[in-house]
Amino acid sequence: MDLRLLSAVLLGKTASSVIKLTGGGATAAPGYYALKIDPNLVRKLAGNLDKNIVVSGTNGKTTTSRLISNILSSQYQIIHNRQGSNLQRGIASTLLKNYPIAGNAVGLWEVDEATLPEAVSQIHPQIIVLLNLFRDQLDRYGEVNSLRAKWQKIVSTLTKNTTLILNADDPGIAYLAKFAKCKVLFFGIEDKKINLPEVRNVADTRYCPNCTHKLIFNTQFSSHLGHYHCSNCDFKRPKLQICTRNLDFEPDFSTKLQITIYKRNLSASYQLPGLFNVYNVLAAVSVVNSFDLEDDNLTSQLSNFSGAFGRFQKISAGSKHILLFLVKNPTGANEVLRTLATKNNLHLLTILNDNFADGKDVSWIWDTNWEVLADKVKSVNITGTRSWDLANRMKYAGFKLNKDSVYKDINYSIKNSLEKLSNNDTLIILPTYTALLTVQKSLNKMGVNIKWHKD
Numbered sequence: 001m002d003l004r005l006l007s008a009v010l011l012g013k014t015a016s017s018v019i020k021l022t023g024g025g026a027t028a029a030p031g032y033y034a035l036k037i038d039p040n041l042v043r044k045l046a047g048n049l050d051k052n053i054v055v056s057g058t059n060g061k062t063t064t065s066r067l068i069s070n071i072l073s074s075q076y077q078i079i080h081n082r083q084g085s086n087l088q089r090g091i092a093s094t095l096l097k098n099y100p101i102a103g104n105a106v107g108l109w110e111v112d113e114a115t116l117p118e119a120v121s122q123i124h125p126q127i128i129v130l131l132n133l134f135r136d137q138l139d140r141y142g143e144v145n146s147l148r149a150k151w152q153k154i155v156s157t158l159t160k161n162t163t164l165i166l167n168a169d170d171p172g173i174a175y176l177a178k179f180a181k182c183k184v185l186f187f188g189i190e191d192k193k194i195n196l197p198e199v200r201n202v203a204d205t206r207y208c209p210n211c212t213h214k215l216i217f218n219t220q221f222s223s224h225l226g227h228y229h230c231s232n233c234d235f236k237r238p239k240l241q242i243c244t245r246n247l248d249f250e251p252d253f254s255t256k257l258q259i260t261i262y263k264r265n266l267s268a269s270y271q272l273p274g275l276f277n278v279y280n281v282l283a284a285v286s287v288v289n290s291f292d293l294e295d296d297n298l299t300s301q302l303s304n305f306s307g308a309f310g311r312f313q314k315i316s317a318g319s320k321h322i323l324l325f326l327v328k329n330p331t332g333a334n335e336v337l338r339t340l341a342t343k344n345n346l347h348l349l350t351i352l353n354d355n356f357a358d359g360k361d362v363s364w365i366w367d368t369n370w371e372v373l374a375d376k377v378k379s380v381n382i383t384g385t386r387s388w389d390l391a392n393r394m395k396y397a398g399f400k401l402n403k404d405s406v407y408k409d410i411n412y413s414i415k416n417s418l419e420k421l422s423n424n425d426t427l428i429i430l431p432t433y434t435a436l437l438t439v440q441k442s443l444n445k446m447g448v449n450i451k452w453h454k455d
Contacts, residue, residue, distance in 0.1 A: 005045075008038035012096040027085035031092025042088060042122040045095040049079060052107040052123050053287060056116045057131025057167075059332045060280045061086065062308045063272070064131060065110040067284035071301040072106060072291060080108040084308070087112050088119060113147055117154040127290065128158070129165045129283050133172050134204050134223060134331040135364065144204045148172050158182040165286045167279060168238050169225040175209040177238065187242040187282040190260075192219050192227075194247050194275060197341045197372060204331070210235040222275055223331045242286045244278060251342070253312070253323075257281075261289050270302045272312055274339040276332065310436040317448045319423040324439065327430045328358065330367035337372050340428060345378040349417045351410060351431035351439070352382075352390040358432045362386050365393045374398035379420065382406045383413035384435055410435060411442045418446070 012034030055065045069080045081094040111119040133144045156179040167173045168186035177184045205224040213232035220226040229236035248256040253273035259266045315322040327333040382391045391406045407413045
């Protein structure tokens with residue numbers, strides 16, 4: 001009998017009960033306290049699962065994990081840190097919640113990119129998905145190269161029992177295959193062009209990770225994602241096992257595409273917009289392909305999927321409508337903006353916070369291509385703790401602002417923006433991470449019903 005583990009489980013479950021009684025979510029604290037008693041709790045409990053899947057990357061972790069969960073849950077019991085608490089304590093809390101674990105259970109773990117090495121060393125996953133690496137919260141994570149170096153070390157330790165799934169269109173991610181002794185699968189986009197407006201690309205990986213010479217892009221989808229080869233050595237975009245062709249981004253923000261899984265072709269559609277979600281879908285399909293799942297089940301689950309709160313959500317507010325998109329770094333924000341740039345006469349509310357979970361360094365807004373929306377907007381309001389910083393950036397981007405455009409109070413700004421809309425108009429809200437919960441609470445107080453996932 002492992003007394004340390006049992007003590008840790010008892011403490012964690014007690015903490016969870018107390019927190020829930022006081023109205024908290026208990027997504028991280030129970031794990032935090034339990035890990036103080038048994039630092040190996042995650043390794044011990046995750047080891048009881050039939051299989052473990054880890055998903056990490058700068059953008060898309062939450063949506064990719066939810067896609068995998070929704071598709072597999074029809075046939076498997078999924079243990080998933082679904083609320084997005086993606087540090088070690090969040091994983092521990094999820095395991096505690098489901099303890100004792102029995103049956104045909106699969107662990108699905110969204111993991112913060114900075115803590116990926118620790119998570120992999122504890123969980124020993126059978127499948128690892130690495131989506132991308134972009135600059136994000138430099139005050140917390142540092143530059144892309146420093147994170148990739150840490151990932152490189154953990155990849156080199158993987159055994160033949162692990163399948164590593166990599167985004168071939170990100171040269172820094174594809175390069176990690178060089179250090180892998182395990183099975184490696186690549187996914188990516190085979191189209192040469194896509195039907196979205198061009199935006200200014202701020203590439204975080206301009207040079208070959210193998211020899212440091214300049215990369216040449218034959219096709220560049222976004223930032224440093226695309227079809228590439230080195231100008232000096234033999235490093236190039238690898239051959240794909242899972243890919244997509246015939247991308248079609250619809251006016252209603254849905255997407256149609258053809259997915260090729262090895263030599264098998266599937267036609268699919270789903271209710272998510274933009275290029276960034278194409279990569280999320282391809283990553284999810286790459287994972288579920290290793291499970292015994294019918295193609296009809298896969299495409300049906302994709303078509304019925306709805307994103308996590310804030311990543312992309314349509315909300316009805318009486319006779320008015322709201323579209324909610326999370327923006328938190330240059331690449332993700334640029335993809336949202338180019339998706340919106342297919343429309344005209346937009347009503348926009350942007351929210352910039354600099355709380356710890358957002359990152360204190362907000363200089364990323366200057367690498368975001370707000371210019372692509374400047375002549376598409378009919379009205380704009382700006383709010384959040386760093387609202388004036390964002391107002392300054394948007395002024396230089398060509399937005400027409402006045403003193404009534406900026407309020408630091410998020411609740412007031414949401415109410416004010418909605419009241420100014422005519423019936424059947426749509427308010428587009430672009431919040432940073434910590435503003436999402438404020439938006440949800442504010443809208444609920446106004447009587448707007450939001451489907452808020454707590455499972």
